[in-house]
Amino acid sequence: MATKALDFYLPNELNASHPPEKRGLRRDHVRMMVLDRTTGEIRHDRFFYLTNYLQPGDLVILNNSRTIPAVLPATWLRNNVRIAPKVEVRLARLRHDDTWDALVVANPIKTGDTLQFSPELSATVIGEKENSPLKIIQFTKKGSDLFNIIYSLGEPIRYEYIGYPWDLDYYQTVFASHPGSVEMPSAGRAFSWELLFKLKHKDIQVDFLQLHTGLSYLLDDQWEQSPEENEEEYQISDRTMEKILQTKASGNRVIAVGTTVVRALESAARNGALSGVTNLYIDQQYPLKIADGIITGFHEPKASHLDMLSAFVSEHHLLQAYDQAIEACYLWHEFGDMNLII
Known part of the structure; x- marks a missing residue:
């Protein structure tokens, strides 16, 4: 350690x-x-x-x-009911073509919830990392199609010292x-x-x-x-x-x-x-x-x-x-x- x-x-x-x-x-x-x-x-x-x-x-x-522009805005849904109109999703690590570890700045988001990024793209929370706030999310697009939409919607991660x-x-x-x-x-x-x-x-x-x-x-x-x-x-x-x-x-x-x-x-x-x-x-x-x-x-x-x-x-x-x-x-x-x- x-x-x-x-x-x-x-x-x-x-x-x-x-x-x-x-x-x-x-x-x-x-x-x-x-x-x-x-x-x-x-x-x-x-x-x-x-x-x-x-x-x-x-x-x-x-x-x-x-x-990549890894900060994405999303609407948070549960059972097709809107919980919050805008939450921030920070991509953390690509697992598969359509699956990422991500930090969802919304509490308490649960497995099964949906994140709607645009009419063309959403993701489902399918799990979470052990001893971590990171969730595992599965997108409705994969590969280059997913990256193209990420580039159109996202912003680069920036920390508090960059205003x-x-x-x-x-x-x-x-x-x-x-x-x-x-x-x-x-x-x-x-x-x-x-x-x-x-x-x-x-x-x-x-x-x-x-x-x-x-x-x-x-x-x-x-x-x-x-x-x-x-x-x-x-x-x-x-x-x-x-x-x-x-x-x-x-x-x-x-x-x-x-x-x-x-x-x-x-x-x-x-x-x-x-x-x-x-x-x-x-x-x-x-x-x-x-x-x-x-x-x-x-x-x-x-x-x-x-x-x-x-x-x-x-x-x-x-x-x-x-x-x-x-x-x-x-x-x-x-x-x-x-x-x-x-």
Whole structure:
């Protein structure tokens, strides 16, 4: 279980509420704090100069999952009687072509109730997750038909530090290609096509895997999820894994872009499966087998992501770096600044 021992005070003004583009910055020009895994040395730069910290032959692995608009408004019905004209449904994880785990912000919604999203789409509550507020809902559409309607009706998930409903495009990486994440795999957001070409020009390899992120916050601290309870689907191609193994064998480094990529890579290394569902929890005791470095954003106090970062660098150096980031007014969360640990 996550210990969540890494705690600190984060001033509210350091929560990034606007995308960099709305602050007059290119996405690849956000700030970057570089943290040495061994010495704890800290350097400050811009993300566009990432190539200065990587070597020819290194391999950067990105998550190409695409963010979906996972917040859907619905009418709540029971036995064909309307209980509430509008409730909020937050998709959490795809189970099958027509079935999702979802957080229905309505109490007490029961198995058998109906959620009417539009004249073309409804869903029935068919069960619930054990020890969780998440319900299992089955839609009347499936596959691409369901996704098309979700895209027409939904909005991206946003948390309390984001006061404006930014368009879905602001929650996408430039290379996102496979819809399925309910929250943006945000560590890849700062990459631009220009920066990706810069990496390739320096003979730094770039490749992709896929991990669809689940719903991280259930709107009630009573239901705080541990990483083991947050199951996420991942997929790594044979060709990508072959490139990873060749990179490691050559003495070069594999740099994971985001905690999602670390989770997928280390799950594959642990269980030998290149695709499946992972609930892997990584902390300072976990021996990393693939990832040699990580590019990530800044994570809130007590977040399980901080436990994962402590597998790369000591808690002492990590907290020291975060103290310096706060003092230097780095920005947090998906629209914030970046942290390279290498």
